[in-house]
Amino acid sequence: MGTGPEVHVTGERPVAREVEGTSWSRVGRSYRAPLLIQRFPSEVAFGFLGRLLPPGHAVELTLEAHPIPAARALEVLHGVRAVAEAELADGGGGAELPQIEAERESAEELGRAVARRTQELWKVGVCFVARGPSRLRAEEERSRLSERLEAMGFRTRVPRYEVRETLAPPDLSGVNRRPSGYWQTLSTDGLAAMFPFVDEALLEAKGVLVGLALADASPVVLDRWAHASHSWALFGTTGAGKTFAAALIALRTRWMRPETDLVILDPLGEYVELTRALGGTVIPVTHPESGRLNPLDPTTTAGDRKEKAARVGTMLRALFPTLRDEESALLDTLVSRLLETKTTTPTFLDLVGEVAALPDPGRLATLLEVFKSGSLKPMNGPTTLPSLDPPVTLDLSRVPEDQLPFHLTYLLDWLYGRMRDRPGPKLVLVDEAHLLARHDATAEFLDRVVRHVRHFSAGLLLISQAPDDFLRRPSGRSLLRNLYATALLRLTEVSAETRTFYGLTPAEAEWLPKARLPKEAGYAESLWRIGEWHLPLALVATTPEFDLLESTLGAARRD
Secondary structure, three states: OOOOOOEEEEOOEEEEOEEEOOOOEEEOOEEEEEEEEEEOOOOOOOOOHHHHOOOOOOEEEEEEEEEEOHHHHHHHHHHHHHHHHHHHHHOOOHHHHHHHHHHHHHHHHHHHHHHOOOOOEEEEEEEEEEEEOOHHHHHHHHHHHHHHHHHOOOEEEOOOOOHHHHHOOOOOOOOOOOOOOOEEEEEHHHHHHHOOOOOOOOEOOOOEEEEEEOOOOOEEEEOHHHOOOOOEEEEOOOOOOHHHHHHHHHHHHHHHOOOOEEEEEEOOOOOHHHHHHOOOEEEEOOOHHHOOOOOOOHHHHOOOHHHHHHHHHHHHHHHOOOOOHHHHHHHHHHHHHHHHHOOOOOOHHHHHHHHHOOOOOOOHHHHHHHHHOOOOHHHOOOOOOOOOOOOEEEEOOOOOHHHHHHHHHHHHHHHHHHHHHOOOOEEEEEOOOHHHHOOHHHHHHHHHHHHHHHHHOEEEEEEEOOOHHHHOOHHHHHHHHOOOEEEEOOOOOOOHHHHHHHOOOHHHHHHHHHOOOHHHHOOEEEEEEEOOEEEEEEEOOOHHHHHHHHHHOHHHHHO
16 A cells, blocks of 8 residues: 655654555564454463464564453343354254354353353454564465464454554554454453463472573473472484483482482483593493393392293393294293293393203294304393492493394383382483384383382483384373473474374474574573473573583584
8 A cells, every 4th residue: 555655754863654555564674464363263272372473483462452341241141142042943053053052051151150250251352463574574474373373273364454453552442443353252261361471480399490481581490209200301303402401401400409310321322421520430331341230130120020021021022123923922931931940040041042942943043142152142141230329321332223222121121120229319311212112012111111110209311303203102102191291302393193192283383393403592492391381491501511511421512
């Protein structure tokens, strides 16, 4: 509409004036593209607007609310109820009858609440304004916003030739001219749900700082020991900062509770130097000089040999994922027999002998040869692991990749016994946790560990690249449901399964692949799911923390 000059002169200083287009407004080089809500869905969550917009997006929100006098509110509700009853009596509406009945019941219930003065009716105006340095950018932002609102059940409208009325400052009377569809009638609860200004600060006593809210830099402090589950997870692509974040959480946990028994399962050797700097113990797994863990030692199950046999079966299925059902059943039988009949603690060499004595051992003899003369031969013998001063890192960096699930499984079995037997709080970091989620047997075992270790004042911190590795199996989904907190750092993509499982809004799913990396921002951006909370956080470290972790984590500087 306006094509004239963009500025006029007052004194010596040029002042930009507003230029109105068909569905946009411009002041100087800044474009504004308004969007109205024409119809609301039947239900929305409180504070939903805070999750509607990805952090950092240039969108303004204008929210006007004017109370409707009680007498007038009752008239409005009576009218709505009368219309609904007339339509129901007429029998029309067809498929819309359930909706009409719901409107009648809602009007009746709300009328009683207004009469009791526990609710009010409000005249509410909501206007979103997308901003951008060009008309195209502003309109693209508005289009994405409209798609996100539509996905949540809203009906939106772009005001055309009504931009001036839409963007005019509100007045206290509520009678200023507005476009059609600008005003809506909401109850007190409905109005409350529109406010994005809910207090999303979580400050749990005795907790650790996990990050600063991206919206206002308010701190979020969590105490894992104060909840039914003590286990968390961190997911993020390579370079997202999950290793640094895990180390930071572990460090702060030890500072808050120095008695915490911290153990790290470290497939890549990333935490070795940090552990040494903290005066802890590093055990290079599979190195004879560092001590041995006998996976068949029943002390890890408090002498329960039946449970031990089941766990050994899980270990073997992790090592030999191509085992057929009949082979797995035969190995389970042989292991159970060994544990029941052998007076001393059996080893895998004893299992090799049991298989060799079979009339037809099939390929089991070939598979188990790795314990007799192959790379796993050093595992034969009693447990000789020395006393371990925490923090402890079990370094698996020299373990062949195809053997990592096996080693992680028997080490987790040993740690289960350690967590059960030691007093005080315990925390186990499991890096590359997806290696355990790939197979049914190991995924089920990990799920059982997460569900049970809380009884020992223990928790796990699982570190992996994407939730999808866990969502593919029922045991993986069970595990994720039993975590108190989950941090999603930048993800390469957000699958439909991840969106559904975590209840992500379209805005959150759109933002996660764009969350800023430490090398871009100096900190990692993340979305935390804590119970029903969804909190976008910056994972930040103090200078002393950063200096310590940067100098010791090594590969963490790349992740």
